[in-house]
Amino acid sequence: MKNFADTLIEHSIKKNTAVVGLDPDISYFPDFLLNKDTQTTEGICNAIIKFNKLVIDEVCDHVVAVKPQLAYYEVYGSEGIKALEETIQYARSKNIIVINDAKRGDIGSTSKAYAKAFLTNESLSGDMVTVNPFLGSDGYNPFIEVAQENNKGLFLLLKTSNPSSSEIQNLKLQNGEILYMQMAKEINAVASATKGDNNYSFIGTVVGATYSSDAKKIRELLPHSIFLVPGLGVQGGKAEDLAVFFDEKGLGAVISSSRGITYSYCFNKKDENWRNISKEQMAKSIADVTITAKQQINNVRFNTNS
Amino acid sequence: MKNFADTLIEHSIKKNTAVVGLDPDISYFPDFLLNKDTQTTEGICNAIIKFNKLVIDEVCDHVVAVKPQLAYYEVYGSEGIKALEETIQYARSKNIIVINDAKRGDIGSTSKAYAKAFLTNESLSGDMVTVNPFLGSDGYNPFIEVAQENNKGLFLLLKTSNPSSSEIQNLKLQNGEILYMQMAKEINAVASATKGDNNYSFIGTVVGATYSSDAKKIRELLPHSIFLVPGLGVQGGKAEDLAVFFDEKGLGAVISSSRGITYSYCFNKKDENWRNISKEQMAKSIADVTITAKQQINNVRFNTNS
Numbered sequence: 192m193k194n195f196a197d198t199l200i201e202h203s204i205k206k207n208t209a210v211v212g213l214d215p216d217i218s219y220f221p222d223f224l225l226n227k228d229t230q231t232t233e234g235i236c237n238a239i240i241k242f243n244k245l246v247i248d249e250v251c252d253h254v255v256a257v258k259p260q261l262a263y264y265e266v267y268g269s270e271g272i273k274a275l276e277e278t279i280q281y282a283r284s285k286n287i288i289v290i291n292d293a294k295r296g297d298i299g300s301t302s303k304a305y306a307k308a309f310l311t312n313e314s315l316s317g318d319m320v321t322v323n324p325f326l327g328s329d330g331y332n333p334f335i336e337v338a339q340e341n342n343k344g345l346f347l348l349l350k351t352s353n354p355s356s357s358e359i360q361n362l363k364l365q366n367g368e369i370l371y372m373q374m375a376k377e378i379n380a381v382a383s384a385t386k387g388d389n390n391y392s393f394i395g396t397v398v399g400a401t402y403s404s405d406a407k408k409i410r411e412l413l414p415h416s417i418f419l420v421p422g423l424g425v426q427g428g429k430a431e432d433l434a435v436f437f438d439e440k441g442l443g444a445v446i447s448s449s450r451g452i453t454y455s456y457c458f459n460k461k462d463e464n465w466r467n468i469s470k471e472q473m474a475k476s477i478a479d480v481t482i483t484a485k486q487q488i489n490n491v492r493f494n495t496n497s
Numbered sequence: 498m499k500n501f502a503d504t505l506i507e508h509s510i511k512k513n514t515a516v517v518g519l520d521p522d523i524s525y526f527p528d529f530l531l532n533k534d535t536q537t538t539e540g541i542c543n544a545i546i547k548f549n550k551l552v553i554d555e556v557c558d559h560v561v562a563v564k565p566q567l568a569y570y571e572v573y574g575s576e577g578i579k580a581l582e583e584t585i586q587y588a589r590s591k592n593i594i595v596i597n598d599a600k601r602g603d604i605g606s607t608s609k610a611y612a613k614a615f616l617t618n619e620s621l622s623g624d625m626v627t628v629n630p631f632l633g634s635d636g637y638n639p640f641i642e643v644a645q646e647n648n649k650g651l652f653l654l655l656k657t658s659n660p661s662s663s664e665i666q667n668l669k670l671q672n673g674e675i676l677y678m679q680m681a682k683e684i685n686a687v688a689s690a691t692k693g694d695n696n697y698s699f700i701g702t703v704v705g706a707t708y709s710s711d712a713k714k715i716r717e718l719l720p721h722s723i724f725l726v727p728g729l730g731v732q733g734g735k736a737e738d739l740a741v742f743f744d745e746k747g748l749g750a751v752i753s754s755s756r757g758i759t760y761s762y763c764f765n766k767k768d769e770n771w772r773n774i775s776k777e778q779m780a781k782s783i784a785d786v787t788i789t790a791k792q793q794i795n796n797v798r799f800n801t802n803s
Contacts, residue, residue, distance in 0.1 A: 214607070232619075262603060262610035268621035269582055271614075272575035294603055296629060297568060298659040301520070304568035308577075313538075315574035323602060325631035325654060327661030348631060353604040355633030358683075362676065365669040370676075374665070 194387035195318065195344035196395070196417055200442055202255045202288055207485040208442070208492065209254040210290065210419070212449025213246060213278060214263045215239040219454040221473055222466050232267050236274040239264075243278040245470065246453050247285055249478040253485050255445055256288035256318075258419075276314040289317030290419070294348060296323030298330050306337035310345075319344040321397060321419070324374065325359075335381065335394060344393035344417075349374055350409065352399025352422030371405075375412040382415040391417050391443065400446065403432035410435060410443070418444040423451070423484075430487040434494060441492030448484055455480035500693035501624065501650035502701070502723055506748055508561045508594055513791040514748070514798065515560040516596065516725070518755025519552060519584060520569045521545040525760040527779055528772045538573050542580040545570075549584040551776065552759050553591055555784040559791050561751055562594035562624075564725075582620040595623030596725070600654060602629030604636050612643035616651075625650040627703060627725070630680065631665075641687065641700060650699035650723075655680060656715065658705025658728030677711075681718040688721040697723050697749065706752065709738035716741060716749070724750040729757070729790075736793040740800060747798030754790055761786035 217225065217235055224242055228234030247257060259278060264271035282289050295305040309320035322334045324347050334345050350360050350371045360371040375396070382392035392415045398406055400422035409418075418436050423429075423446055436444035450458055456476040457465040468476070523531065523541055530548055534540030553563060565584060570577035588595050601611040615626035628640045630653050640651050656666050656677045666677040681702070688698035698721045704712055706728035715724075724742050729735075729752055742750035756764055762782040763771040774782070 216606075260603075260607055262601070262607045262614065265578075265614040265621075266610040266618060268614070268618050269575045269578035272571075272578045276575055294629075295568070295600070296631075297566075297600055298657065300522075301566055301568045304572040308568065308571040308574070312572060312574050315571070323600075323629050323631050325602075325629050325665055326657050326659055327664035327666070329659050329661040351604065351632050353632055353635050355635040358633035359631055359676070359680070360633070362668070362679075363671040365671055365673070367671070370665070370668060373668075377664075 192387060194385065195338070195342055195393040196391035197387045197389050198318075199255065199288065199344065199417060199445070200389045200391065203442060203445065206255050207253055207488060208445045209481070209484055209488055210256045210258050210445045210447040211246065211250045211254050211452050211481070212292070212421070212447055213243050213257050213259040213453065214449045215242055216263065219450075219457055221456065221468050223468075223470055232270045236267055236270045239271075239274045240277050243274075244281050245474060246477055247278075247282050247287065249474050250452070250481050251282075251285040251287045253481050254287070256290050257282050258290040258292045258447055258449070259317075260449070261291065261293045272315065279315065279317055288319070290319040290321070290346070291317040292321050294321050294323045296326050296330050298326055299333065302330055302333035303337060306334040310334075310337050310343040311341050319346060319395070321346045321348065323348050338393055339385065344395060346395040346397050346419040347378060349378070349396040350398050350402055350405060352401045356399065356402075372408065372412065375409050378416060379413050382413060386415045389442070391415055395419055397421065398436070400429075400433060403435050406435040410438075419447060420444055421447040421449075423448045430491055433488065433491045437492050446488050452477060452480050452484060498693060500691065501644070501648055501699040502697035503693045503695050504624075505561065505594065505650065505723060505751070506695045506697065509748060509751065512561050513559055513794060514751045515787070515790055515794055516562045516564050516751045516753040517552065517556045517560050517758050517787070518564045518566055518598070518727070518753055519549050519759065520566040520755045521548055522569065525756075525763055527762065527774050529774075529776055538576045542573055542576045545577075545580045546583050549580075550587050551780060552783060553584075553588050553593065555780050556758070556787045557588075557591040557593045559787050560593070562596050563588050564596040564598045564753055564755070565623075566755070567597065567599045578621065585621065585623055594625070596625040596627070596652070597623040598627050600627050600629045602632050602636050604632055605639065608636050608639035609643060612640040616640075616643050616649040617647050625652060625701070627652045627654065629654050644699055645691070650701060652701040652703050652723075652725040653684060655684070655702040656704050656708055656711060658707045662705065678714065678718065681715050684722060685719050688719060692721045695748070697721055701725055703727065704742070706735075706739060709741050712741040716744075725753060726750050727753040727755075729754045736797055739794065739797045743798050747795075752794050758783060758786050758790060
């Protein structure tokens with residue numbers, strides 16, 4: 192039966208398996224997006240909407256999804272969430288998948304309310320949501336239920352890309368297992384039972400690009416779970432390390448990059464005058480770096496076959 | 498040096514150590530709060546604001562804090578967050594501490610953005626925030642930094658009140674330790690280094706009332722961390738089990754109850770006509786059950802001395 196993994200795979204085949212993070216930070220905005228209004232929350236949020244729409248315009252034909260990082264909207268309160276809603280509506284109008292990177296996790300009816308916020312709410316919901324499993328299965332099961340009922344998807348945090356992720360996620364257990372490997376086995380039971388036409392479940396997992404050495408084992412333990420792989424670029428993950436995340440068809444993973452793409456005009460270039468770039472220059476910079484990332488990822492995806 | 502734990506303790510001494518959760522669910526709202534407008538998101542959010550103000554009016558002199566559960570607002574998108582902002586403003590005007598029960602957790606600059614949203618944003622921030630530590634110390638340290646800089650506080654999830662919290666939190670490690678006990682030791686290092694005039698840090702921890710058997714050991718491991726104890730009432734925690742959470746002065750813990758107080762007119766009473774109760778009857782029900790809870794908690798707090 193077709194599930195959201197199949198939809199994600201269809202889009203991946205048509206476009207690419209890259210995901211662009213939308214983490215708006217006005218300190219990286221060029222001057223043309225800023226004016227006297229960006230002293231106020233409303234003005235900042237308007238600049239964020241303009242920024243996001245510009246990014247979406249440039250990436251929507253080349254990447255499988257955009258991934259707004261909730262914190263960067265929530266920091267502006269309800270105005271920020273309104274900017275996120277407008278961003279999501281715009282992304283939908285461009286037929287691009289939206290992954291709400293919310294990392295929510297709670298219990299029972301509270302988790303269900305979060306799941307509805309990010310998967311079914313008319314204005315705020317995207318197509319997929321990231322979920323923190325620290326509270327156990329009665330914390331993440333409501334997300335699975337809401338996703339399944341509404342033909343949406345989720346990514347459970349398994350092994351995150353940050354340096355200190357090892358503190359809890361890599362703890363060695365008494366049975367000799369590493370914590371996140373044991374979690375992978377548990378998630379596999381649910382993922383195997385919910386696989387769709389392409390053999391993947393709508394229950395994906397987050398595995399950082401910075402830990403590609405572990406990815407091979409996780410891939411074996413979780414053959415039916417699509418990986419959301421953050422950390423490429425600024426966080427230190429390298430394209431050539433990504434091969435292990437993909438299956439033999441070059442599927443089974445989506446690769447996320449945020450600042451390296453959306454702020455390419457100031458992060459990737461040495462032009463000290465980046466604040467003065469025009470809208471067209473910014474658009475070109477984002478488009479160029481997206482196409483390069485897409486090619487890099489495709490090289491890696493399809494080399495896994497050779 | 499005075500920190501936010503001292504503020505929390507001052508309020509606890511003046512009022513009580515009870516915390517009331519604000520988890521608005523319109524299926525428990527009496528008819529007088531509902532009308533034809535509550536078919537729309539805006540109408541629902543207006544009813545939520547009225548409900549919360551009514552609860553705050555009744556509890557503000559008797560409890561140390563209110564604890565809005567973010568999911569119940571986020572489920573209504575930006576309108577819901579606006580309702581939360583108005584609730585927080587109202588609580589502030591009544592001089593009651595606000596704990597944003599957000600269970601957020603991410604990394605680096607993203608965690609910092611969440612911390613600012615819930616601890617420093619002009620409209621949305623409360624005084625304390627709950628934090629999920631699954632991503633490790635570079636995930637929760639930004640919350641600690643923002644809290645310290647702004648004289649606010651946080652509660653790290655340590656042992657949550659839900660049945661499946663054991664799946665990760667109670668894993669037995671190779672060194673013989675239970676996961677959350679090991680975490681308690683690590684948190685103690687930071688809590689000890691940041692204690693204030695009353696010997697408590699602004700870095701508190703969440704320990705469920707349903708696991709009071711473990712609380713004694715956690716209390717010993719974490720002598721400088723205030724416990725936020727949810728799960729009293731509907732979740733099955735009993736008042737008499739709470740003694741172990743308090744220190745010899747009857748301090749060091751705040752006890753949270755949500756539905757048992759705010760929906761006392763339908764949960765605690767057998768009146769099938771609760772939908773028809775008046776505003777005054779609802780207010781009286783909430784006030785009565787708050788005062789009873791306060792007395793129960795005080796009995797337990799001060800019996801620990803005897």
